[in-house]
Amino acid sequence: MSFDKLKYLSGFANEFASEDPRCPGALPEGQNNPQKCPFGLYAEQLSGSAFTCPRETNKRSWLYRIRPSVVHMPFEHSKQGLMNQDWKDTIPNPNQLRWLPFDIPKKSAEAVDFLEGTATLCGAGDPCVRNGAAIHIYTCNSSMGDKCFYDSDGDLLIVPQQGALLITTEFGKIKVNPNEICVIQLGMRFNVEVEGPSRGYILEVFNGHFTLPNLGPIGANGLANPRDFQTPFAWYEDRDVAKYTVMSKFQGHLFKSIQTHSPFDVVAWHGNYAPYKYDLANFCTVNTVSFDHIDPSVFTVLTCQSTKPGVAVADFVIFPPRWGVADHTFRPPYYHRNCMSEFMGLIHGSYEAKEKGFQPGGGSLHSMMTPHGPDAKCFEDCSNAPLKPQRVAEGTMAFMFELSFSMTVTDWGNKTKVDNTYYKCWQPLQKHFSPPKTDPTDGPSKVKKAKK
Numbered sequence: 021m022s023f024d025k026l027k028y029l030s031g032f033a034n035e036f037a038s039e040d041p042r043c044p045g046a047l048p049e050g051q052n053n054p055q056k057c058p059f060g061l062y063a064e065q066l067s068g069s070a071f072t073c074p075r076e077t078n079k080r081s082w083l084y085r086i087r088p089s090v091v092h093m094p095f096e097h098s099k100q101g102l103m104n105q106d107w108k109d110t111i112p113n114p115n116q117l118r119w120l121p122f123d124i125p126k127k128s129a130e131a132v133d134f135l136e137g138t139a140t141l142c143g144a145g146d147p148c149v150r151n152g153a154a155i156h157i158y159t160c161n162s163s164m165g166d167k168c169f170y171d172s173d174g175d176l177l178i179v180p181q182q183g184a185l186l187i188t189t190e191f192g193k194i195k196v197n198p199n200e201i202c203v204i205q206l207g208m209r210f211n212v213e214v215e216g217p218s219r220g221y222i223l224e225v226f227n228g229h230f231t232l233p234n235l236g237p238i239g240a241n242g243l244a245n246p247r248d249f250q251t252p253f254a255w256y257e258d259r260d261v262a263k264y265t266v267m268s269k270f271q272g273h274l275f276k277s278i279q280t281h282s283p284f285d286v287v288a289w290h291g292n293y294a295p296y297k298y299d300l301a302n303f304c305t306v307n308t309v310s311f312d313h314i315d316p317s318v319f320t321v322l323t324c325q326s327t328k329p330g331v332a333v334a335d336f337v338i339f340p341p342r343w344g345v346a347d348h349t350f351r352p353p354y355y356h357r358n359c360m361s362e363f364m365g366l367i368h369g370s371y372e373a374k375e376k377g378f379q380p381g382g383g384s385l386h387s388m389m390t391p392h393g394p395d396a397k398c399f400e401d402c403s404n405a406p407l408k409p410q411r412v413a414e415g416t417m418a419f420m421f422e423l424s425f426s427m428t429v430t431d432w433g434n435k436t437k438v439d440n441t442y443y444k445c446w447q448p449l450q451k452h453f454s455p456p457k458t459d460p461t462d463g464p465s466k467v468k469k470a471k472k
């Protein structure tokens with residue numbers, strides 16, 4: 021099946037049911053475990069939540085497949101790639117950090133696939149106790165061939181920046197273009213083909229799943245609308261091979277196992293635990309129509325909630341093209357220090373608070389309580405610009421992973437593409453303070469109010 025003609029099931033976290041049209045009737049009717057499944061298939065449950073979770077958070081799917089996943093040779097520790105938990109071994113860095121665009125390896129020099137080209141930039145916590153998160157960067161030039169990957173440590177939110185990802189999953193096929201994102205949850209096996217040099221960002225969360233943020237007073241619609249999320253239709257191949265490699269990340273280490281058939285042999289499935297994609301162009305932006313800079317939480321596409329009400333493990337936030345109309349307001353982001361960690365990436369265009377230096381395919385990390393905000397040029401320009409309605413972020417898509425963990429950069433992140441000049445963008449900020457002129461004998465009542 022070509023990746024360009026794909027159709028998808030619509031909706032967020034629905035109870036879906038799908039069977040490959042080449043095998044109608046593959047999905048058992050009225051029960052999950054018939055004594056014999058249709059067409060000699062095996063039934064396998066994939067659990068994404070504890071069996072006992074309340075209905076709102078209970079996640080599982082039933083897969084009807086040619087062979088159960090257990091038919092594989094034992095896993096062996098694999099030469100450790102760059103996807104790891106090496107942040108545990110490095111000294112943390114409270115500075116504002118910025119990375120230049122990460123280099124994509126040249127295919128003529130070395131073929132690198134999605135998994136080989138994924139490097140951990142920073143992280144916190146431990147998948148063993150299901151608490152924490154990691155941010156990875158992928159740069160690759162080749163398809164994975166007869167190899168798949170699944171993550172036993174967390175859910176992956178993948179943000180392609182350059183090059184489409186053609187992803188085959190146990191649930192079917194998804195094509196994810198830049199400006200689209202996809203989520204592949206804990207345990208789901210997938211293979212990635214690429215069409216050329218490819219680069220992007222991955223947020224991995226070690227507990228919970230992504231949900232849509234509540235809308236509160238916004239009402240029933242807006243932000244990312246549920247029907248715009250797309251889940252694959254069932255697709256299978258019945259393919260025996262000499263060697264199919266199944267890779268797994270388990271407790272921060274990569275493992276490898278061999279089997280002699282394609283793992284993409286799921287003929288039909290049903291359930292509410294399935295991968296999905298979303299086109300960021302569909303995001304319905306809500307913001308002020310009067311004054312002041314509204315917190316960027318209004319731009320949340322997906323959130324992975326912690327157990328503390330209102331506190332996310334991680335939010336995925338975007339800064340899409342929109343109108344800026346705020347009256348008597350400094351419109352770009354405010355200067356701030358945050359009790360959350362902010363990693364930002366740029367898919368295309370330029371970000372208003374830093375028109376220079378922050379480039380597509382690069383990134384920045386403003387850690388917990390690390391001060392940051394607009395660079396000096398942005399402050400001067402936007403403090404003096406006429407406040408007419410204005411298009412903001414035209415041709416741009418910046419995003420933020422906002423995490424409640426304090427992130428530590430890995431050795432790879434400390435050595436790769438670090439922009440050591442970043443701090444300089446704030447140094448030209450001038451002192452503008454001009455207190456009212458007073459006669460010291462007048463007392464406080466005579467002090468003139470500053471002009472607006």
Ligand SMILES: O=C(O)Cc1cc(O)ccc1O
Nearest residue numbers: 315316352353354362373392
């Ligand atoms: O730091 C940043 O650029 C991200 C950000 C944007 C914004 O509009 C308000 C707060 C914030 O952290």
Ligand SMILES: [Fe+2]
Nearest residue numbers: 356362386392
């Ligand atoms: Fe910020």
